[in-house]
Amino acid sequence: MSLRHASAYSRGCGRCGWRKTVVTSRRRFLKLGGGLAVSFALPLSLSWPALNVEAAGEAGAGSSDARASAKSQDAAQVSAWLAIDKRGNVTLYAGKVELGTGVQTALAQLVAEELDVPIESVTVSMGDTSVAVDQGPTIGSLSMRVSTLPVRRAAATARAHIVVEASKVMGVPVNQLLTRDAHVYESADSGRTMAYSDLIPEEWATLPVDETVVMKEPRAFAVIGKPVPRLELPAKVAGAHTYLQNVRLPGMVHARVIHPPLNGATLATVDRKSVADMPGLIDVVVKQNFVAVVCEQEYQAVSASRALTVEWTLPKNAIDGTAVYDAMRAEQGFDAELRKNGDADASFEQSSKRLSATYRTPYLTHGSIGPSCGVADVKPDFAIVWSATQGSFPLRDAIAVLIGMSKDKVRVVWTEGAGCYGHNGADDASAEAALLSQALGRPVRVQWMRNDEHGWDPKCPAAEAQIKGSVSADGKVESWSYTMSTPTHISRPMGSAGNLLPGRLMGLPPKPIRIGGDHCARTLYHFPNERVAVRWLPDGPLRPSAMRGLGAVANTFANESFLDELASLAGRDPIEFRITHLSDERAIAVLQEVKAASNWNVRRAHVGKADASVREGVGVAFAELEPGGAYVASVCCVEVDVHSGETRVTCVFVAHDCGLIVNPDGLRNQIQGCVIQTLSRSLKEEVRFNRKEMLSLDWASYPILRFSELPSEVTISLVNRVDRSPVGAGEPTALTIAPAVGNAIFHATGVRLRKTPFTAEEFKAAQKA
Template sequence: MNAPHLSRRSLLLQGSALVVGFSLAGRNAAAQTFAPVATNGFAKPVAPDQVDSFLALGADGRATIFSGKVDLGTGIRTAMAQIAAEELDLPIDRVTVVQGDTALTPDQGPTYGSLSIQKGGVEIRQAAATARIRLVQLASERLGVPANGLVTENGTVRPKAGGQGITYAELVKDGRLDLKVDPAVATKDPAAFALVGKSVARLDIPEKMTGRFTYMQDYRVPGMVHARVVRPPAIGATLESLDETSVAHIPGLIQVVRQGNFLAIVAEKEWAAVKAAGQIKAVWSKWEGLPEQDKLWQHVRSTKVTKDDVTSSTGDAEAALGQTARTLEASYDFAIHTHGSIGPSCAIAEFKDGLLTCWTASQMTHALRKQLAAMTGLAPESVRCIYVEGSGCYGRNGHEDAAGDAALLARVVGRPVRVQWSRADEHGWDPKGPPTLIDLKAGLDAQGNVAAWVSQFHVPEGAAGNVPLVAADLAGLPHETAMAPGNVIQNSALPYAFPNVRTVCHRLASTPFRPSWIRTPGRMQNTFANEAFLDECAAAAGADPLEYRLRALKDPRGIEVLRRISEIAQWQARPSPAKEDASGDVLRGRGLSYVKYELNRTYVAGVAEVEVNRRTGQVRVPRFFVAQDCGQIINPDGVRNQLDGNIIQTVSRVLMEEVTFDRGAVTSLDWASYPILTFPDVPVVVTALIDRPTEKPWGAGEPSAAIVPAAVSNAIFDATGARLRSVPFTPAKVKAALQGT
């Protein structure tokens, strides 16, 4: 069930539910706020410590699960249903998941960081297990059978010895189970799992395959009108004059809206808004505040450093460098990336009776609610954000900004407003993955082992949080101004047991564009530099890259995942580069990479196979092998979906994606100027999953992306002897590197 279709009426029709009330005491009594959504006369709670915030049991024997984490197309909704059905002993087809509705779901934090299952799923599991235990207690009272003599099965509590049972619906029909989640609750024994750990068909795929799925871009509300925002020609340009009469002739025009530097057209039909936005006469100031693109890395190096984060310090790395038999030194860089969502961002907003409702594909509806409240001056309780899956969303792209556009316009025109971004809007105005620059040094001892390692990462200041909304910025409305590029210092430290290590992240005061999270933020860039430079060390030592890693790794689970990748990729031990016949145009190689994500969860190892055309510089990745240990696996098929998506998308990012810009704005505004991987070049992805049913579940949404850049770089070196240290690995860069070998 898509969250927007869940009304009070539909909840009431489900019958009795596990619900508790909450109070808004202490707020201004005259403030307009959304009434608590009711089920069977009780308010639907959203407090994260309440069982009833996470689930409701209906009179029809179905369960509704309320998840603050949302499915961005990664299969999380199916996994959440599996977790809940498992703990409640229900068939999965009797479980419905409602996602990301701030009036119905608890705030479990944004859907990022591969935390949907690790955090959100665990919370739902605890709530469901707490509810099941309470249901058994109620059944014990009703049946006169001790709780340890009862068993739950198919939505019923029955005596183990046999006899008549009682359904969950019967147990709760007379009232509510007002109880808190027990974080120490005994969840089901993994040995008894019937659903968790099994591949379950994804709930969303049938409608997506048949074209019946309603994406945010397809969503409609009654009385809706359409808007297009007219963007400044340069990011910092100001609107100096406007001729509204230049579009007065367009049929269906409702209003030209200007607030500060925010300019938009609202019309009855979408095409009318598009035409008016293209024809309106507006004069903008000039602005050239961006650095020259061909001097980007000089700009990064010259940017003010606000602080240094020392992410690891073992021994005396600087002193040890001067005592080693051999020293290596290199710099790596990773370009600015845009999200490139296939479906440009979209949102609908409606102001009614002083309340704001926003339908959005935001991966952070609860945080967006606060941003829209700040932007409009409303109380957060007066804003409701309802999640509708978007066609293209990972990392913080433009969906929140489209919501800000729609909220501003809906308030002005007094009707529901749909804002659909164009491709140029999406590429030009979504927040970007910031540029990353890394300097590394390593000292090798007489046996070729790493005796000292020193690395310096040039990354933006900030941490995970809200990215300022572009509408609020242009209109001069209240908004958050701090950068929030994500926790980009993660995986700068190494998973290897080197005797002398120092890793430092220089936090930069500014970055050219609004920074945001793009899948595996920081972890990808940092792992790229670490794993590619480690490969340089192995080559200098004349060692096999796999054996070189194993000798420096002490973590048994990390060793196991490396052993597993060597099996599925049929790794043949030898130093790189390969000593093969190089008479043809196409050279072939393989490269290895490894990560322990954030050094505390999810182990991944990968091997890329590449083909390099030394005449054209073109690189292909025909096959990619990946082995992953993410602890307890909920849905193996869903995890494989994640691995496929991560590898394919990151191969695209590594080989061809890069934001281009002039001194005023982004210039890569379409798929011609910002190409992505197309179907003929999609690699075959071969996976191996290491399931640990008795362990905690960890995330699978990001970690496997982190290994791709280094694996591809190492494979190119293996094929050609040329080292690629600058993402993307474009034909021009490859040819230049080949000329230097």
């Protein structure tokens, strides 16, 4: 859900452009929207030409000029990024994709700004391996961080060369020409003007991006920093947007994959006769542990998948989900020291004020509201795969290996799916479709069911942090010892067929890699005696991979919660205690801003009666998403029923600094969504399984936050650093929510919760401890 803001007003530093947004209450939002009814008419089929976007040699819709239509994929060439057609329409070919973050609109703003064209004329083509620049997957809050300078430079280079071309044609010196709305004007009041589309330089196809080109100063921005409405939303609201789930191809058939009951299970028997008489059945495809039914119509495939008799052999080393952390401690890990200052162990042993604690986060599923889908058409000499992947190029390379085809013969066309922050089942469903299409020689659509999505998307892995710390007589941290135990947080395709679910089911080994578990294990705080390490573990019982924030969420939960414990031990205010240990001015600034925005001192003083059954508390947390990422400080207010153990988050305040803000509305939307999703993770979500099967296969067994459980208010303070490059905003706020809520629960009740989710059962158990 995206909450609607009621008003915005400026406060604070004019140089930085601080801006505070008060989001309207849920009740007011519902009242305002109570009379709105929206009808959707989803397209059920699409013709092949509508799907088969222009080939690599074409530059954009309507382009007929050879100079405009020459297309490179070399990021050092302007034509790799941009094309201008005869009607003046501009196409940006981005390797990044839209996941609901608004990056498509933000990228269009960059082009419109530097090229001086109306944003309405900019189309952003995303994630098509036949035309896009390979920018790697859309992950890690990196899209704007890695795209802003290349896109701006390409657009600025194009504009500069168009002006040079106009100078030649018009016979006017370059310094007497201006640009506006895709036209070049003579600065003298002569009225002479030329359209960009008539000035594409002859050398456009080989025009290199000028790394030294002069780009606009922030004071000249007309589009960057403005609240431009999302470009793709009108079609979504009108029901005209094409989601991957709506894609239909001529001659396409439908498949359902019958996944094992548990990771590591192997196929024992398949009784093909059990579905032999099913209507529409085309084939039962079996490749080692990969089993699928293919039918003419979709519901026929659903029926056949339910009727097919399949027996599995369960893995001998299966564990019960309740024993996850015991199993983790018993694993042989690989220790990597990340930071060492002084002697943390000796300082801890000598201290009279010291604490030790263990913090845990469980396995989580991404829980995409719409289950994953994949469509593929594999011919003997080429393949096209439509996918909602977050990484078109690494998926292309992995599918090429899976189907035994060279990657230059495989094309992945990104098509928006249900959306996901992290690695859900999109890549796997697409690979399954490719494998089945190759087997049948026909276009195949694979649509996962809810139990497939919950049961078989790669999971955010469980993690455990062990921490020891002490404070000195002057109320400062004297020692800090931190070890995070976790599997890798990445198993994306990365060009490896074994990283795809069908590849694994066919016995292909995954690509070994250790990424993500160490994110934000090191903090920005200064401690005289400190040791930080990560203990890398094997994959564990469930297939691990990226979820919003990766290991930074688990690490920040542990770090910021334990720092709060030390602040309490030292008798210090939690915000002031943090500032005491910081030297980074931007870190201090967001803490000071969230303190002011939340009216921290007054709220902390108003905690209700000690004997009240429902008690109020206020907690804070801070993080920077790795070096060079966004700075975020959050304050959460809670109400805790000490008898039932139920917790409700009533208000959330966020101070956010991600450098230059390209689209403030898009940024607010990201922060709001991040708050809500992470509250759900913090309060409710945990994957459950036993030795025989997955138990969290639907919304009843894996509940998420309901509308009625949302905070009454979300207040966001944006810090616009116009002198800094923009960095991503998709993940940073997620790091701070769980520790802020946990710290607020402690403030309200004196009960410290060291494992998420903060359920009533967890509270009661900690209350008795």
